[in-house]
Amino acid sequence: MKADACKLKEMLINREVTSVELVSFYAKRCYEIGRKLNLLTGEYYKEALAIAKIKDEILDEAIKAGTTDKLGLLHGIPMSIKDHVSSASQLLTYHR
Numbered sequence: 507m508k509a510d511a512c513k514l515k516e517m518l519i520n521r522e523v524t525s526v527e528l529v530s531f532y533a534k535r536c537y538e539i540g541r542k543l544n545l546l547t548g549e550y551y552k553e554a555l556a557i558a559k560i561k562d563e564i565l566d567e568a569i570k571a572g573t574t575d576k577l578g579l580l581h582g583i584p585m586s587i588k589d590h591v592s593s594a595s596q597l598l599t600y601h602r
Contacts (some may be wrong), residue, residue: 514583542580565577
């Protein structure tokens, strides 16, 4: 899938794709490519899928209400963020 964040958002709002499908697509790529290149310190796909499901439900409600413009710019779009902030029970790439 070749799409920037704006295109992904458009696809989500038009329901051409769901957030769950996006997470699944990118998780598969991370499993296939990311592990070979050692790109991630932790994999939280179960958590990401649970969040994606909630985001899809919120988007469905916003579509029905005509309030998709009120959603965050990256609503439902999966991303990976460098772990410079510690979180409970998650691995970090740095040591304090």
